[in-house]
Amino acid sequence: MRIVKLESLMADAGWRTACYLKVVTDEGIVGWSEYGEHFGTAGVTGVIHALGELVIGMDPLQIERIAALLRGRTIQAQGGINQNAIAAILNALLDIKGKALGVPVHALLGGSLRDRVPFYWSHFGTYRVRNHAQLGVPPLKGYEAWAALGEEARARGVKAVKTGLIAEDGNGGFANFGPGFAYTPGYPELNLDRTVLTTLRKQLAAIREGLGDDVALMLDVNFHFKTEGYVQLARAVEPFGLDWLELDTYDCQALSHIRQMAPCPIASLEALYGRNGIRPFLEKGTVDIAIIDLAWNGYLEAFKMAALAETHQVNVSTHNFCGGLLSDVISVHFAAAIPNIRLVEFDVEDVPWKSEFLTAPLIVEGGEIVVPQGPGWGVDVDEAFVRSHPPRS
Template sequence: MKITRIEDLHCDAGWRTFSFLKISTDDGLVGWSEYTEADGSQGLTAVIRAMAEALIGTDPRPVQAIDALLYVKQVQAPGGVNQRAIAAIGNALLDIKAKALGVPVYELFGGPVRRRVPVYWSHCGSYRVRNHELIGTPPLRTYDDVAALGAEVKRRGFKALKTNILPFDGEKLTSFSPGFGRTPGHPELNLDRRTLQSVRDLLAAFRAGAGADIGLHLDVNYHFKTEGYLRIAKAVEPFDLTWLEIDTWDPQSLALIRRHAPCPIASLESVTGRRAFRPFLDAYAADVAIIDVIWNGFLESIKIAAMAEAYEVNVAPHNYYGHLCSAISAHFCAVVPNFRVMEIDIDSVAWRDELFIDPPLVENGELIVPDRPGWGVEVNEAAVRAHPPKGKPKGAQ
């Protein structure tokens, strides 16, 4: 078996672009992966093309050898976009290898520990504040609307949700993203009392609507410095969070926050590679290590999870993309013993389901891991081409 062609496809997904890598072989097998050029990955497609060019004419099945070779070739500039390119290529190759053997990808890694994966509704409320027209839902304008959404989460069978800070400006709820340079507050990233109160109001509304049994996760991203995160951690204590999710590049700062926080701390979603994860694990900086399987690649993610288990740390995938990414993350969740919970976006554009063949099924708050060969989810090329991207790839967390 030889690789004959490597293509990238892109489509409009409303406020972002979905991107796919397709690797074809002379045996007629096709491997798919999904990736994103959002969130600091601009130019990723060009890097993938440059890396993949050398693979034309080679056997796609020795995935570990190819993964190791690609790493060595960029070892002077590790991580970042280079690692994300390796991930996209490696994930597509695993799809081919599993299809060639007629098995789901999880069978390549010892078989599933679990076939149903608990998920939480991610960006709950956040997308409806800024993209409700594309989703096809009424806008989220008040904290009463938030409470109603919390009740919807419970009614639809989910056991947990994750939201972001949504301040009320006196007329409506608004987005809050200074850590990404999208709203005022950057570069100082100071926490003011109004924002702190909005955190309390938001969580109180979700708790009132969803009830005491629904797990609440709050993601505050890169929006503050250590001092601000400590104040946030103190403010969330009454709401019994499943976790407070924080992004920082300093392991000791994160460890300090964890020691003082009244709830579990989850972090590391932007970190790529075992070498970068290790300082955080050595510092015992997080209760839950969030691993992006799309940015790290399945092979590397499995190794990171194994390393985290030696520190008695469970892992959770960072997953806010399309259905193929959800399937890839689900296979990861299926095989790692030290699993916590899986992220998934429920709100999306109306045509998202059209872009995929056999998208994963979520039932009663659990994703059923696909058991078809490969990832178990295929890209509907006709539908992708029917929704060409608008301008440059874009995205939002």
């Protein structure tokens, strides 16, 4: 069997573009993966196809050999866009191998440990703040709306939710808060304004009221502050019993200090690449939960990263916000196969047509996702639907 073609397909996924890679073999077996260009990875499609030229004619079942070749050809600029491109190619090859052998991907590296994986409702409320019209739901108005959303999650059997930071818009509603991404004022100094804490306390109190005490609550504050601000914020949210506070920094010493000072578990590392990227952070005991991105690192490398985390008694959660559903499927295969899974990131609310991107639905029941059992990923991208929904100009 040989690789004969790589093709990218794009589709409208609301506020972002769903990006799929199709790898075709001379025996007619097709492998699929998903990647993203909507947040910090612009241009990855071109890199995928530049690197893809190197694998044309190669045996798609020799995944480690192809991985070694692609790493070698990008060694002087490892990580970043190059690693995103390598991940997209290798993830598609795993789909091909599973189909060729007639087994699901989670069976390729030792088999699954579970038939269902636990997830958390990601972007809880914050997607409604930013994208309510595309979600087909009303905007959140007043803190009582956050409490009502918490009640809705509990009624749906969701076991865990993760929200993010917001700001009051002066009209009873809320606005996006994102200085760490240079979306809103405050970059690059990234100081913690006390009004942020006031708003956050009201938000978390309302969510906790709606969720009750039995549903896990997490908070993601991304790259929005410096070390001092993260420590202040961690202390401020102590009364709300967070299952974890998630934050990002590239400074190992800073994250170690934050974890030592924080009264709650710390989750991080989603912005890092590969075992070499997370190793010093694990050695310095910086996290309680390691976040790993399957679309950025690739299933194969992520599996090894999870094994490394296991040697430090650290469990893993997935980072996943591509938007085209196949990335959810890939995360579920990963979570089924590693021993140290904590939770899978999953967007319960998304654009109404998201389920149409795949040939079969992802089954979600309460707080768990059923692991697909078909060959490869167990589902394929619905090409006809994707082609009928081109990205918005």
